[in-house]
Each structure stands twice: as structure tokens, then as C-alpha cells.
Amino acid sequence: MDLPGQVNCETCRIRSCAVEVLDQQELDILKTNCAGAVYARNERIFQQGSLTSNIAYVKTGLVKIHKNGPSKDQILKLVKPPRFIGIPTVLGDKINNYSATALLPTTVCFIVTSTFKTLIMRNGRFANEVINSICQDELTFYDRSINQMQKQIHGRLADALLFLADEIFEADSFDLPLSQSDLGDYIHATRESVTRTLGRLKADGLIQVKGKNIKLIEKDMLRKISKLG
Amino acid sequence: MDLPGQVNCETCRIRSCAVEVLDQQELDILKTNCAGAVYARNERIFQQGSLTSNIAYVKTGLVKIHKNGPSKDQILKLVKPPRFIGIPTVLGDKINNYSATALLPTTVCFIVTSTFKTLIMRNGRFANEVINSICQDELTFYDRSINQMQKQIHGRLADALLFLADEIFEADSFDLPLSQSDLGDYIHATRESVTRTLGRLKADGLIQVKGKNIKLIEKDMLRKISKLG
DNA sequence: ACAAATTTGTGATATAGATCATAGTTCTGC
DNA sequence: GCAGAACTATGATCTATATCACAAATTTGT
Structure with a gap:
């Protein structure tokens, strides 16, 4: 994992729909609580069971989301950027419920969970975009699951x-x-x-x-x- | 489907975590854009493919969420109240992506989608609770799916x-x-x-x-x- | 460049659960 | 209270895909 570290959300060209609706002050909050990282093929981005205080935003590359089952590891979905992953950790326990691994060279921004929550609380349009994104994922996963x-x-x-x-x-x-x-x-x-x-x-x-x-x-x-x- | 019609969200004793965080004015908005309904066993609450402009909140009873697959209908999950169902329809298309059917006598409140969106935009804590609830569902469904x-x-x-x-x-x-x-x-x-x-x-x-x-x-x-x- | 590890290819065999067929049982509406 | 429908029970057979066993090919580290 390579660390470009500090990122600039204002000038970022791969911003999510959600981030698009933030105002200047909110972008500043985001920028100072956000760090970039680069992953090589087959590098683990985060690991099921590990503690985390970040939400990941995949900017480029390709990521598999996978999880241990009763008999083997299973790939739940392939995530094409740009996309947030790991939003469910906004929940109480803060333990990753699944793993994420890069399948291609991948760039990721990590956003501190509390910052993410702050943005949801502050900006209704941000919250709305986040909800849209999660719901989209949900429907896609239902389809895939049935297939x-x-x-x-x-x-x-x-x-x-x-x-x-x-x-x-x-x-x-x-x-x-x-x-x-x-x-x-x-x-x-x-x-x-x-x-x-x-x-x-x-x-x-x-x-x-x-x-x-x-x-x-x-x-x-x-x-x-x-x-x- | 029986219609008790007008409901009173202020005095409702089966309010969701999300509704708990609304203020008086917001409860008024909710109350005037919310209608109750009662379903008998095996009555359809909403039907995959049909247009809708409501989100459903299951207050009592038991509901199955099911969806047509390539070869047969499949039950995605059983929903125990209290729980919102059909939130994904806050998305653009407004067409139900799955069906919901009562398995036991069930009471439901329908909330106008635009009202729901308004509440998300206005009240960050409401949005946050909704996100928590969706994420919880997501994780549960991943587990079930792998099992x-x-x-x-x-x-x-x-x-x-x-x-x-x-x-x-x-x-x-x-x-x-x-x-x-x-x-x-x-x-x-x-x-x-x-x-x-x-x-x-x-x-x-x-x-x-x-x-x-x-x-x-x-x-x-x-x-x-x-x-x- | 070479050994070790990982990935891919292919046959033989086993098996969980589907499908088909046929009956008995319990609901439901009139 | 009866007829028709929906549900449950159980056996016989079939089949998609897992498992097992090996071999060949490709990738990787040193």
C-alpha cells in the first residue's frame, strides 16, 4: 500500500455525487479528514473482523468485496469505482463485516467515519445522495442474489x-x-x-x-x- | 385491506428510531402525509413492478419480501416490525423492485416518498437513523445470502x-x-x-x-x- | 534462469437435491 | 356440510455439479 497521503477534495476530479453537493466549508472538513492510498493487485484494502474508523471511497481500479462463509470465502460483489465501500461500518460496532481486496491497481480515499457522519447530519442533500447510493447497491445485490x-x-x-x-x-x-x-x-x-x-x-x-x-x-x-x- | 386512514404520529407507540428524532414541526409534516392500513394474512402490500409514491412502515404483524427470479418467486427476507420497507423506491424510478405480502395480520403506515425525502433533507439525525437501518439490513442480508x-x-x-x-x-x-x-x-x-x-x-x-x-x-x-x- | 508455488486442464466417481408421479389431508367458499 | 382447491407426504428416478486425483502450464521470488 502506497500512501499519497494528503488529498484535495476541492479539486478532485473523481468526486462522488454525494460530495458534489457539499459546500466550501464542508469540503474543508472533508479534506482535513481524508487520506488517499494506492493498492496493488491482490492487496487487501480492509479485512473482515478488523476494527476501523474509516469509510473507503474507491476512486480508480477494481475491488472485490468478500466474506467468510461457513465453508469458504465468497465474493459478494465486484465494485467498480467511483463508489463508497464499507458504509455499513457507520453502525455501532465499527468492525468490518467483510473484506475488500484490490483486483487491479486501485486508488482509495479513506474518510474518518465521524466526519462522514457529521456531513450526513449537516447536509441533507449529502445524506440523500448517500441513501440513494446504498439503495442502488441493495437492489443490485438482490438481483444478483436471486440470479x-x-x-x-x-x-x-x-x-x-x-x-x-x-x-x-x-x-x-x-x-x-x-x-x-x-x-x-x-x-x-x-x-x-x-x-x-x-x-x-x-x-x-x-x-x-x-x-x-x-x-x-x-x-x-x-x-x-x-x-x- | 382495511383502512384506518388518518394516523397520529405524535402519539404513535410504535415509532421507529428515525421518527423519534423528529421535532414537532416535522411530526406535523409526517402526520399529514401518512396513512395507515391493515392487511390480512396473505394480502399483498405492494407488488413488484407497480408504480408507487410511498414508503411503508410495518408496525405490527409479519411481512415477506419476495421477488420474481428467472425460474420462480423467491422470498428475500422476512421482515419483523417495526421496520421500514421499500426505501429503495426513494430512487428515481419509483417502481417497486420487489413485492411485499403479509404473512400475519399486519398494520402498515404509508409515508409519501417526497415527505420522507423532505425529512431526510431537513433533519440530519433522521437521515442518520435511516442510513443505520438500511445498513443493518444490508449486513443481515449478506449473511443470509452466504448461508x-x-x-x-x-x-x-x-x-x-x-x-x-x-x-x-x-x-x-x-x-x-x-x-x-x-x-x-x-x-x-x-x-x-x-x-x-x-x-x-x-x-x-x-x-x-x-x-x-x-x-x-x-x-x-x-x-x-x-x-x- | 531456475526452483517453488500457484493456476489451469481433464477424467472418474459420488451425491444432494431436483423432478416426476401418485395419494392422502386439510382448508375454504358457498 | 360438501366439493374443489390448496397443502402435505412419500417413493422412484435423474442430473448438475461437487469431489477426488493427477498432470500440465504459468507465474513468482531470488
Whole structure:
């Protein structure tokens, strides 16, 4: 973890919708209670179970949110910047309920929780934007959750590939930022099943695989697979 | 749906933490933009896909939140009052993303969305309480989601029974408020598997079943099953 | 540049739980 | 109080995907 340390929220070009509505005085409060950090691929940003007094704002890169389950670690979601993560720690206990790990080189700003709370209390529009953002996450997670439960592995993998292409990379060809084992934790499948299913999609000509690089060839067909489960 | 209509938030004895922090003027705003309703068992409170301009506050009873998936309806969560439901509709589209149905006779207050937003904007403590509540839900749902994915059916059913006993009814003997088919939608299993698994728990003497009534006999054993999946 | 570690590929086998089929039971409205 | 609907019970079979076991390929540290 590299520390650029002091940041300037006034001139920051990757500000969240929420921060956009702050006034000069509030920006000053934020600026003096905010520190930047840079993470390399596979570096842990925060760890489930550890104490924290910060909320993280992912500015660039890609982050996985993951959590220990009864039998293994599971990737709850992939977070594309810009996005706050760890807001639930505004709650009483201040213990991280899940872990966050960089999947690509990632820049993060940490905001002191009490400052975040102060801004919510002071500025209703800020609070409103924060609520919107959390609610958006909630709905997305409900959808993902139902898809994970009801689709079988082909559909889940197609979902993941389409998500990476459309939402994360905005390109039909990209380098997989996760190992196949991670991908398994994300779509709830074993590593072997991921390998096999990827192989199947490749054999059927729906995707091209060259090392880490994946190219979606037949997106319509992938969408159909995603729909039918 | 029966309509007691006009309610009085000032004297309401089932107020949320959030409403507790409102001042007199704000309570007046709330009161004039709030209507009560009573629902019978299995009555729909709101329907996925329908337009809405209200947020619901469940005062008494029990509610299931459910949503259409690719292959079937799924119960996302059971909501024990007092609790807001449908806050995500504060977002732009104003279309319900999921359905809510009463499982027991249930009383609900509807708050006009714009009023809710006004209160968030005006009163930082209100906003803060709302955020706390949403975050709490989020964390609970993450846990449930991981448990659903990683445990097998005995563990999931044990979870559900312990949840009903400990969280909902606060008693080891209770009448199941869901059919076995619903219970299947809740723990992601078929109705047949629920029947069989309940039968197994009964045969093993961990629970007693008399019609709709369930009595947990060996809670420690159930907890062990829940843990081991 | 090389050894060690991690990641990927693939077959053989096992299994939890779905699906299908058929009945018995308990509600519910008229 | 009866008929039709909804719910519960249980057996037989099927299947998607996990597990296990190994091998090959790729990445990483020194």
C-alpha cells in the first residue's frame, strides 16, 4: 500500500455525487479528514473482523468485496469505482463485516467515519445522495442474489462475463482480473466447474480465450444463456 | 385491506428510531402525509413492478419480501416490525423492485416518498437513523445470502426455524406463518425437500410438528446443524 | 534462469437435491 | 356440510455439479 497521503477534495476530479453537493466549508472538513492510498493487485484494502474508523471511497481500479462463509470465502460483489465501500461500518460496532481486496491497481480515499457522519447530519442533500447510493447497491445485490440461486452454472458464468464486459471494462475483450478460483467464489462454483464451463463456452465458439484475455464473440448467445439459466 | 386512514404520529407507540428524532414541526409534516392500513394474512402490500409514491412502515404483524427470479418467486427476507420497507423506491424510478405480502395480520403506515425525502433533507439525525437501518439490513442480508449459498438443506432449514423462534416469535413453539412451499421459496429448496427435511428433523426428535405448530426440542442440536451446514 | 508455488486442464466417481408421479389431508367458499 | 382447491407426504428416478486425483502450464521470488 502506497500512501499519497494528503488529498484535495476541492479539486478532485473523481468526486462522488454525494460530495458534489457539499459546500466550501464542508469540503474543508472533508479534506482535513481524508487520506488517499494506492493498492496493488491482490492487496487487501480492509479485512473482515478488523476494527476501523474509516469509510473507503474507491476512486480508480477494481475491488472485490468478500466474506467468510461457513465453508469458504465468497465474493459478494465486484465494485467498480467511483463508489463508497464499507458504509455499513457507520453502525455501532465499527468492525468490518467483510473484506475488500484490490483486483487491479486501485486508488482509495479513506474518510474518518465521524466526519462522514457529521456531513450526513449537516447536509441533507449529502445524506440523500448517500441513501440513494446504498439503495442502488441493495437492489443490485438482490438481483444478483436471486440470479446466483436460480441459475445454473452456465447462466451464472455468462452473467459474470457479460458484467465484466459491459459494466466493468466496457469492452468485449478484456483481461480477467480474477483467477478461475476467484471467479468460482464469485459465481458460487468450484474452480474445476469454472474451467470446464469456460472450456465449453470456448468450444462452442461463444468466447475466445488467450491466457488471461477473454473476448466475447457471441454476446447475444451469452445473453440467451444468461436468461435461460 | 382495511383502512384506518388518518394516523397520529405524535402519539404513535410504535415509532421507529428515525421518527423519534423528529421535532414537532416535522411530526406535523409526517402526520399529514401518512396513512395507515391493515392487511390480512396473505394480502399483498405492494407488488413488484407497480408504480408507487410511498414508503411503508410495518408496525405490527409479519411481512415477506419476495421477488420474481428467472425460474420462480423467491422470498428475500422476512421482515419483523417495526421496520421500514421499500426505501429503495426513494430512487428515481419509483417502481417497486420487489413485492411485499403479509404473512400475519399486519398494520402498515404509508409515508409519501417526497415527505420522507423532505425529512431526510431537513433533519440530519433522521437521515442518520435511516442510513443505520438500511445498513443493518444490508449486513443481515449478506449473511443470509452466504448461508443460503453454502449450507445444505438441513442447515438452511435449521437456520429458518431458529430465526422464526428467536427473532420473530421469541418462543420455541410457534405456528408456522408460511406454507411448506413458501418455506421452500425462503430457504431455496423445493416443497418436497422441505417436507422430507422437516420429517427428518421430526423423526430425529429435534422438533415436534402438530399441524402448523412447530416446537423446537433440541435447539443446541439445531444450532449445530445450522453451523455445520 | 531456475526452483517453488500457484493456476489451469481433464477424467472418474459420488451425491444432494431436483423432478416426476401418485395419494392422502386439510382448508375454504358457498 | 360438501366439493374443489390448496397443502402435505412419500417413493422412484435423474442430473448438475461437487469431489477426488493427477498432470500440465504459468507465474513468482531470488
